Amino acid sequence: MKRFLGMLTLVGFICSAEVTYAQVEKADQEFEQLSYSTALELYKKAFEQTKTVPILQKIVECNKRMNRYKDWEAWAAKLIAADNKNPDNYLTYGEALVRNGKYTDAKQSFYLFGRYSSGKLYESQFLQASCDSALYQMNNPQTQATVKSLDILSTPYSDWGLVKYRNGFVFSSDRPWEQKTIDKNSKKLYGWTGRPFLKIFYVESDPEKNSWGTPTLFSDFFNGEYHTAGAAFNERQNTVFFTRTRFVNTPETGTKPVLRLEIFMSEAWKEARAFKHNSILKYSVGDPAVTNDGTRLYFVSDMQGGYGGTDIYYCDMGADGEWGPFKNAGPHLNSKGDERFPTLMNDNVMFFSSNGRIGMGGLDIYRATREKEEWKNIIRLDYPINSPQDDFSLIVTKISGVPENADKIKLEGFFSSDRFDSKGADDIYQFTCVMPQFQKEYYYKGRTINNETGLPITNVTITVIDQASKVSNTYKSNEKGDYEVPLKPNRQYEIIMKKNNYFASKQIFNTGDKLRPDMLQSDLKFDPIVLDRAIRLNNIYYDFNKSTITAESQADLDNLVGVMKENPEIIIELGSHTDSRGDATANLALSQKRAQTVVDYVVAKGVPAARIIAKGYGKTKPLVMCDNTSDCSEAEHALNRRTEFKVTRLKTDMSASK
Template sequence: MKKILLSSCFSLYCLFAVQIDAKAQYVLKDADKQYELYNYAKAVDLYEQAYKKKESLHAAERLAAAYAYMNDYKQAESWYAIASKMSGSKPENILGYAKALQSNSKYSEAKVQYQAYIDQKKDVTERQKDVWLSSCDSAVRWMKNPKKVELINEKALNSTQSDWGATTYQGGVVFTSDRTNTGFESKESSPFLKFDGAKTPDKKIYGWTGNGYLKLYIKPSPKDSLALFPIKTGTKYHVGSATFTADGNTMYFTMTPIPDDLEKVKNKPSTVNVEIYSSTKGADGKWGEPVAFPYNDVNKYSVGDPFISTSGTSLYFASNMPGGKGGTDIYVSLKTDAGEWGKPINLEEINTTGNERSPVFDANNNLFFASDGYVGMGGLDVFRALRDGAGIGKIENMGYPFNSPQDDFGFSLNEKGGIAYLSSNRNNGLGNDDIYSIDQKMIIAFKLEGTVFDKKTNQPIPNALVTLAKVNGGTVKTEADEDGNYKFNLAAETEYNVIGEKTNYRSDSENLATIGLKTSEVLKQDLHLEPVEINKAIRLENIYYDFDKWNIRPDAAVELDKLVKIMLDNPTIWIELGSHTDSRGKDAYNLSLSQKRAESAVQYIISRGVNKNRITAKGYGETQLLNKCANNVQCSDAEHQLNRRTEFKIVKQ
């Protein structure tokens, strides 16, 4: 009889496992479809659900790549770390891990992973090796010796979505944004599009980001409200990245109309590339119908990031047209005597095998541009190419904090030739890409010094990442030295948060201020990071429930909020929240009650802003007692209380 019972239990277990696997495969198939249509925001949710049901290399790789495409580098780092260690993983996952670490300012760790990839891939060119490894070394040096400037987030322009490409125009600012729910009404109901070729894409939401499509906005003066830029484009999709002639009467901008002759194949993604158009203001002050740049080719390549010279006779732009040196190159088209645009010329002195974009010239004809093909901090960096006679001389990286580990691009210059506005998706912004202005009058009043320690061993942590965030202001970062020491410059009358991070540790943060300090002094602030221990149960104290109830009491909410903070401060960790009872009462009842309590706690945490995929409820009933107090064993109330507990385990970091 026992053999039959065991056999039946085993059969039920196998059936349950098969059902879970089938569900995981179904979700995975749906996730793949969204991923292949470039709907990354939808794909990551489905891949995470599939991974929770059944861990797989495919799901981990796709999550890493999708998060990287969405510029969520912390999540990309976490998933590439997982994927690179799984059985059957390819060297490309190590490269992805290195790039994600670099994007998160973890340069010493990134260098180790770049070297690991180079060791496995013998075909990496010497130039590429030098760019990767030298970039890590240079970035650490630049962060420890920052330029005396401050980047100011232009909150009057920025939203929680993507805002970039600000340029001055007749006393105001014109910029590009994919914000949604603006309240603006347009008669048109308003990079490239990828979508199911059998049908046109959603006219409100761009699947790649989950945000709206790019549009041009204008803020005519500091006192005026934002408004849609008054041009009729005839497209419901992307419009953006504008440049104006010196007299302000002609503009060049990018646009993605859906062409009638676009080849559409069912269940295959179609591509609509970016194009450049121009428009001229009429005598009535209204912008005319857009005119296509003659070298657009919507089915073959993109043409974007236009910049018109002061004379109006040179149009610079970025394109991935055939014949270039890399991904996107910078080109110039010269206006002929007949008033037509000549064939694009590749700026070979500037372009690399990487990507160059955002060309802008100052009054001295020096070129500012963005590139990921030179030694830099990561992503696109801002460079300046100094004019040398008729050619290009020295090309220099603008350093930190002009540049960051993320993409820094889409800038414009002031009348003195300095950078007026800069676009960046660096951390701690309001949205994805944000617009920043440059304050070059930063006054250093105080210094901050400290050491980053392991909270468990009290030993210094070498090369930890430390971030100094001004309250309601910008951030700067540095990497601690081999002894865990770090330092920053501080401004007077300012509040700051200082945050320490390191792979395999939970972050730590402290508050400090220079408000009221009269004499120059060195402030001290150490940080203590707690090691992450996977699947180690951590007890949450003071989580109590009323008898036979599972609703969250106010006193329990206070304790659960502490866990919410841990999860929000460490956005890549996943946890299992477990609820345990003592042995009094029936086993089945206790198991059911504990599950309800765990689910109630999880729902509370989700309601506080934690993604549902990151937390799982598990009721253990009386199956994991901490002492001898099992069924029919006499124990005191205190001994039973030890078993009644709520715990959490970190199951993924």
């Protein structure tokens, strides 16, 4: 009897394993088909049977891709508990915490991501800095901004992208709609979300009177089989641009479908035709924004050769009515992340969203101004317009002056967000905010100070160079060390400060980043030049027992190059030190090779070889004495392994000695 019961238990276990395997296999198929809502439920059922890390990772990824922020965080916490050594687990957990506004916890998770990762220190520090920035924004909100939900258009579905059109607005939504002609696609759902596909809707409105009609489908003619969204109109409103999606199998993906975007346009409501630069088998093209005259189109693409995941591009219409070659909008506008949803205000101001800059979390809204053919002066809009979640598709519907302050303007309009008080996946919000005029004069002021003593330094030469025009002006701090220099708004400046016997200081200052006058005040601190004082270079690493510099070291070596170029009067010695372990002669030779490698790098960057010499010290000058190598900890050995430079002479000394 016991043997029989044991056989039943074994059979039950095998059957359960087979059911679980079948569920996971089916879930993987749905995941590969981008049907994350279906895959998620199958993974969760499988996880009840067998709590494995791979299934847990897929559950986390499904919630992440569906922007289910709270579930994403909860499952990511379980993933950390199950596998606390995988750095990617800390990354996704930190991202989920950010989306839920838990910046302090997220910062710790990003720190652990950097600690357990190899070569991801910069990314970890960037993410931690974003947490600090967001906390500051939350604790010091811009009081001259208000945000409220546009409840009349809010549903449990996704509603976003309000754009002015005739006597109302169009917007994108995946709410159910009443089709004039019933066809096989009328009940089709999008597997990614489990909701209908996006369509374009129209609603009559008079925002001044807070009057809103009932939304209706904008056009059966424009709306396609899958997603149709993101409408943009020229000023005459006789041409519309919009985005459609398709599932395609590319040569690279084979049977695995890829969701790709294409732009279509319709003139005078004729049949929609494809945008010239669509290339659905190679990349996506979407998020159109058009200038008032309709002759320049901005769009977003993930094509190769950009600065990040998705970049903003543009192309111009020729005299023959055909679109010319496209160009990337440039590194000022585009980042290493994703830039999305550009909108234009008077053709020379752009609002767009990005997740590639220090911000609040997810997509944040930024403003850029155009100077000639370049978009510059990127500023992030303050909280509460930006939130820990995705914020995008901002349009300005009204601009007015601020009676009590002629240097500022008041903007009113709408944007979209999936923040926690939304009724659905995405909602439309109204906003007002006060910001500086696009053209006015700032004064950058403060005090020049000795960084070691804290005492003011007088007669510091301050050179201000407009990065766009290359026009420079020179000023000096007064007898109290106070300085004040005039700057134009929405400009990027290079500011160079020099004083004899002090290291020169240089910084890039962007007036477009500063919305509040108090942020234009800054003390400029200078380090005195002390001959033969060793200055440690941080983050200089070599491969084990080699003299080759790792890629991680180049940023700090570039800083040294900058110091040498900004201070052409200094002559330095570059010293390399080993720890106290190993043969003294071998260490001396290795340290000399390492020092020379650094010198060669600096010289290759344009610094004259006569201004820098290499000196290897081996283990002759330890910072921490170790009578026996076992007496020192690894941290103490690391202190002894260092690269330093010291100023040995100044060019003024050389001329005096001749």
